[in-house]
Amino acid sequence: MTQQLLSQAPAQGVAASAAVDAVGLYKAFGKVHAVNGIDLHIEPGEIVAFLGPNGAGKTTTIDMLLGLGQPDQGTVKIFGHSPRAAIARGQVSAVMQTGGLLKDITVRKTVQLTASLFANSQPVDEVLERAGIRDTGDRRVDKCSGGQQQRLRFAMGLLSDPGLLILDEPTTGMDVEGRRDFWQAIRADAARGRTVVFATHYLDEADAYADRIILLRRGQIVADGTAAEIKNLASGRIVRATVTGLDQAIVAALPGVESVELRQDGVLIRTKDSDAVARYLLNQSNATDLEITSHNLEDAFVALTSDEGSAA
Numbered sequence: 001m002t003q004q005l006l007s008q009a010p011a012q013g014v015a016a017s018a019a020v021d022a023v024g025l026y027k028a029f030g031k032v033h034a035v036n037g038i039d040l041h042i043e044p045g046e047i048v049a050f051l052g053p054n055g056a057g058k059t060t061t062i063d064m065l066l067g068l069g070q071p072d073q074g075t076v077k078i079f080g081h082s083p084r085a086a087i088a089r090g091q092v093s094a095v096m097q098t099g100g101l102l103k104d105i106t107v108r109k110t111v112q113l114t115a116s117l118f119a120n121s122q123p124v125d126e127v128l129e130r131a132g133i134r135d136t137g138d139r140r141v142d143k144c145s146g147g148q149q150q151r152l153r154f155a156m157g158l159l160s161d162p163g164l165l166i167l168d169e170p171t172t173g174m175d176v177e178g179r180r181d182f183w184q185a186i187r188a189d190a191a192r193g194r195t196v197v198f199a200t201h202y203l204d205e206a207d208a209y210a211d212r213i214i215l216l217r218r219g220q221i222v223a224d225g226t227a228a229e230i231k232n233l234a235s236g237r238i239v240r241a242t243v244t245g246l247d248q249a250i251v252a253a254l255p256g257v258e259s260v261e262l263r264q265d266g267v268l269i270r271t272k273d274s275d276a277v278a279r280y281l282l283n284q285s286n287a288t289d290l291e292i293t294s295h296n297l298e299d300a301f302v303a304l305t306s307d308e309g310s311a312a
Contacts (some may be wrong), residue, residue, distance in 0.1 A: 036219035146173025
């Protein structure tokens with residue numbers, strides 16, 4: 001099952017074209033089908049998270065959006081142009097996880113050198129401020145922490161004022177406060193019409209900050225929607241209770257029960273029939289503090305992308 005919900009947001013001078021319009025993408029490396037028939041439509045102003053296990057096709061798809069790889073079949077348009085043409089027009093920037101920095105010059109000099117590559121670029125002080133590293137402008141790059149270096153890459157990506165910003169593990173090396181500040185800056189940019197596509201292993205970031213989540217498995221999109229919609233695709237509920245003397249075998253035999261975990265202070269039950277479990281615990285045991293919750297994004301991720309997942 002694939003769900004799709006596209007947020008509408010104002011674009012800056014590109015309202016007539018989708019930020020990303022990819023149709024029928026296929027890419028193979030020998031016998032490995034890295035991308036196996038992806039259609040992708042992203043509107044200006046959306047923040048979209050790409051999630052999937054290693055080898056799901058995230059990097060290969062992003063490479064094709066950036067023109068770093070050509071699809072064996074299918075087409076990619078960025079604001080109505082080919083990826084390379086869009087990049088040449090300054091409409092696309094990428095912030096990668098590693099590489100791209102000269103270690104023996106300062107943060108400010110790095111941004112100044114990058115700005116010189118564009119016919120029109122944003123003011124250096126402005127992008128340093130937006131990236132949260134203006135105070136470290138005189139520090140040599142090799143003296144910066146991993147999080148500061150990642151913020152520097154972000155500042156460099158803002159110089160052309162791109163309509164589409166592609167991020168690969170953007171908050172690697174940042175502390176909790178740094179991650180929060182970074183995403184506040186991203187959301188402020190998106191509110192002005194910038195489109196953001198990011199790949200991450202931090203599921204909590206996708207849950208908290210993405211307007212839309214795309215789950216990939218074996219080169220195909222298996223789910224596409226808001227965080228709430230993705231969670232709803234993982235059927236069932238989690239029942240927790242404080243209880244003693246519970247017969248695990250009896251609970252495991254109840255209708256819809258998938259697993260039973262006895263813990264020091266009680267039990268955690270995964271089930272497709274939470275009502276049946278709740279009735280049993282309340283009527284046939286000494287259970288207290290009973291709680292029923294939906295699956296979280298991690299549960300949905302595992303269910304939809306694992307080999308045993310129901311959506312496989």
